[in-house]
Amino acid sequence: MKPMKTKLKHHWWNAAGVALLLAGQALYAAQPAGNIVGIVKDEQGSPLADVKIQMCGLEKLDNGNWRRELRLGLMPAYSTGKDGRFVVPVNEADIRFDFYCDKPGYAPTFLYGITNQSPELDVVLKRGLTVTGTVKRMAGGKAAPVSGTQVELRLPSEDLWYQQRTSTDNDGKYTFHVSPPDHGKW
Numbered sequence: 001m002k003p004m005k006t007k008l009k010h011h012w013w014n015a016a017g018v019a020l021l022l023a024g025q026a027l028y029a030a031q032p033a034g035n036i037v038g039i040v041k042d043e044q045g046s047p048l049a050d051v052k053i054q055m056c057g058l059e060k061l062d063n064g065n066w067r068r069e070l071r072l073g074l075m076p077a078y079s080t081g082k083d084g085r086f087v088v089p090v091n092e093a094d095i096r097f098d099f100y101c102d103k104p105g106y107a108p109t110f111l112y113g114i115t116n117q118s119p120e121l122d123v124v125l126k127r128g129l130t131v132t133g134t135v136k137r138m139a140g141g142k143a144a145p146v147s148g149t150q151v152e153l154r155l156p157s158e159d160l161w162y163q164q165r166t167s168t169d170n171d172g173k174y175t176f177h178v179s180p181p182d183h184g185k186w
């Protein structure tokens with residue numbers, strides 16, 4: 001009887017050791033490769049809370065070249081705290097991201113090629129221009145407003161990312177806040 005208890009006890013320790021080893025490997029694998037950090041402010045330099053920091057594209061380093069990756073599903077989104085600061089964990093090495101920063105009433109700002117090696121980001125959101133419109137459909141020979149429909153404003157050069165998305169109100173009206181591109185042309 002005694003040798004069997006020792007054998008079972010020894011077997012239990014082996015199982016516990018393997019379980020701890022696997023848990024340690026899983027924990028190590030889950031550790032982020034680093035963080036992307038920054039602060040979002042308005043044009044006067046005041047920190048902005050509740051700004052959405054949305055990943056909108058990524059590239060992976062492949063044999064010395066950056067290769068655009070398409071990953072299906074929703075891209076992760078983060079938001080700024082009351083102090084305007086944000087932290088984006090990076091769980092993979094050799095990867096860079098594109099982000100857009102969005103807050104109602106402000107034009108979105110885009111950040112390109114950001115890695116966990118990038119210095120702290122200082123992002124400024126501007127009020128931008130207001131673009132409005134109305135969605136109507138023909139009903140009984142008359143143009144009638146369409147309420148509650150999704151309207152997207154897309155970047156002209158990228159078909160996978162949207163700049164903003166909104167819904168029409170009861171009168172079929174929508175509003176976007178946008179900023180012209182850096183070169184000043186649409």
